[in-house]
Amino acid sequence: MLRTGDEYLASLRDGRQVYVGGKLIDDVTIYDGFSGSAKTVARLFDRTASDPALTYVEPETGEKTSLNFLRPRSREDLTARRALHTAWAEVSNGLFGRSPDHVAAMVTGMACRPEVTGNEQYAENLLNYWRHIRDNDLYLSFAVLPPAGSKSGKSSAVQNAMRVIATGDEGVTVRGYKMLATGGALCHEILVGNAQPLRAGDESVAVSFGIAANHPGVKILSRKPYAAHAVSNIDDPLADFDESDAAIYFDDVVVPWNRIFVLDDWRASYGLFVNTPAHTLGNSQAHIRLLAKMRFMLAAAKRLGDALDFTSNPAVQGVFGGLAARVKMLEASVLAQEFQPERWDHGYVSQDRQFMYASSNWSMEYFSEFSTEMRRMLASHAFQQPADVSAFEDDYTRRLFLELNRTDDFEVALGNYRLIRLMWGLVGSELASRNNQYELFYAGPPHVTRSRMYDCFDWASAEQRVDEFLAQNATTAADAQTTR
Template sequence: MLKSGKDYLEGLRDGRTVYIGRERVEDVTTHPAFRNTARAFAEFYDLKRDPAQRDALTYEEDGGRHSIYYMKARTKEQLAKRSNAHRVLAEPSFGLLGRSPDYIASFVTGMNLKAELFGQYADNVRSYYKFMRDNDIFAAHAIVSPQASRDPDFFQKKNLPNPACRVIAEEDDGVVISGMKMLATGSALADEIWIGNILPLSPEARAESITFAVPCNAKGVSLWSRKPFASSAQSEFEAPLTWRFDEADAMVMFDNVKVPWERVFVHNDPALSRGLYIETAAHSYGNHHSNVRLMVKMQFLVGLCSRIAQANGAAEVPAVRETLGRLAALESVLEAIVAGQIEACEEWPVKGYVTFNRRMMYAGLNWGVENYSAVIDTLRELCGGGMLQMPADGSVMEDSALGEQFRTYWQTPHMSALDRMKLFRLAWDIVGSELGGRHLQYEKFFPGASFVVRNHNYREAPWKAWQDRVDTILQRMTPPGKQAEAAE
């Protein structure tokens, strides 16, 4: 089934518990904090149903037509189709919706290339994949324990419950869960939440080593949103990105939540709780999406830098051209990394399936961690003081005298006053607004802290092959005094 945007929006009116501070949100489809982003996700679903996109965004399997990001690739060409679909689906949001419906769907699809890894819960993983595929499910995820839980002795000494999400009881029909998980981006607008552990757990943390999925409106589940930015956006004119793409982040609270056994995927297994992401194709499939989405975002940012340079009349200044050329080269490197993941694909994790090259995928994650903030700084430098020279808001044009002065004195030989105002409003929204600050933090940490990302790169590197090349030279290096012996 291919869900429509209307179907998606109707599904959000399901009694889910979402808090903004102490405010209980009654309907996320109408609340100012969520309504416009909900519509952006609805457009995502409608795009997949567009007849013109049928071959690019969908495929047939088991007698039905499904979103192509559920396709388990067996050839390089199928990987390329998956990658192209991520790009097409990210372009309407300019890469700003990082946790779009094709993100977790890709993780779950990648797991199902090697579902047998899950042992006694393997059939649960297979069934959940089919449930997501057949119902076109939008799943969010939360796979990191709250920062406060990193010192369990503190809570034990205080006789307080550890805030980490954990199993507190096992019953005939499922497990009972309490505690918190972070950070469920998009969960207020999703159908389901996947809960797991991306960071290593100690062998003793068996109660925390639970991986499962629940509907967003499950009894006892509540979503505690960060401060929303869209609520304060006056209009799309004043804050075009905040208005439409404020992708909500939330902590997930579990208060004695019953999870049926069929929705449990890992239990009492700390090693597998984390290992499932890197021992299956989950990371490869899911983070290829992240690489593609970042590539789309970079293309938007580089285009914005170019427009700002044009608006300032500086586009032909040699130093500015050099800066724009460097940005274009950076974007091209990322695009090459994305293409390389397909071209150098691996027959992995089991024979008969292929997946995106893992080394290059992790290199793409590291590219984002290292470069995004530098690109934003470059955009900031190109803007100079231009963003701060604009009137407070567009109401200036509602006054005939003020409007005439604005149009006269704020224009440049390169751009009208109104067009300059729109351009600098857009630039400020990604550089200086709260949304821009959130994206700066998001791109730096969404794949994990930098040392986590680099450890992935370290793990996948072919160190033995590289060291062998060094050793070949070392073996040829005959010390003085031994050369004659070597000649004999």
């Protein structure tokens, strides 16, 4: 099925337990902190339901299905998936980071190689779970890290980390915390697992499963929702893209056996992500989404520069040119990822992991610099504005506002105000700080992201050139010695 936006909103009224501070939110679709972002997700579902180009016919069912769930077998399939990610990214201009296509892509990648679970029944559970989210067009979040706190690096050493405490006829009982479910308040299902390496001795936390957001005992503990404090659409134009983040507490949750994908296997739990196309398909969405975001940020800064008449400065044009080059570099990398697909078992393919992890490293290291250049463009303009749009409702403060903008045309002055508020939302606000932090760590800590690049780089072909050069040089040296 293809879910509509209205169907999505109705599905969130399911008794889930979402806490903001000490308050239990009865209905996330009407709570100020989540209602706008819930409507954004609804627009995503409507986007797919209204455009046949964003669907495919699933061979198993013969039904029209979202491209979220297409297991790719060709370069053309990867291009089709990119079209879906691009269309969804454009709804929020790349500001809704882990939209429903992110984790869905990962489960789809896992379903390409389910035998990585190491257990026939668990492999069948994983395939059936993919079918369940596919056929019901579900929104997944994931919680795949322990809480911060272990200096040993062992996940099982984190005392409050979620772990198995019992098994029985009904399933596996787990207790403790998992991090960090972006969109946790708004999703249908939560994928639970381990997206960073485990070690021998971590068996108690080496469990992977899928669980409904409203399952008994699942507690969704949200960070501060910035949208709850928005003043107006003009003052806070990005409030509807605050996707929320949440810690998930499992209060003696019984996970049914048919939802278990890995149990007591520290290699397989991590392997679900890296020994299948899961991590690659998921990160492809992240890079496509980041490209839309950077393009939007650059265009907003350019529009502000035009309005305030500083883009005519050659030095400023040089800065913009350098930023534009970076945007096109990311676009080139996105396209390069699918140019020569990487082959997997069973005829499936994914984007090339060398280009994939190069993009992850590049964005992790560069995005903050990109955002800082935007802050320089904004300068002190954000601090020279009225506190909010109420200044326009009073004749006296409205007149002062026009004088501040050196114009008698209110629409021109309001246009400048909106651009400045938009830029502040992108680079200076509390939400902007969260988004900047997200870009730094969405793929994991820097050392983990770099080590993935180390593991995937084609060292053999690069070093072969060194060996050939040294061999040739040795021959030349021998000839020279003979000549003497």
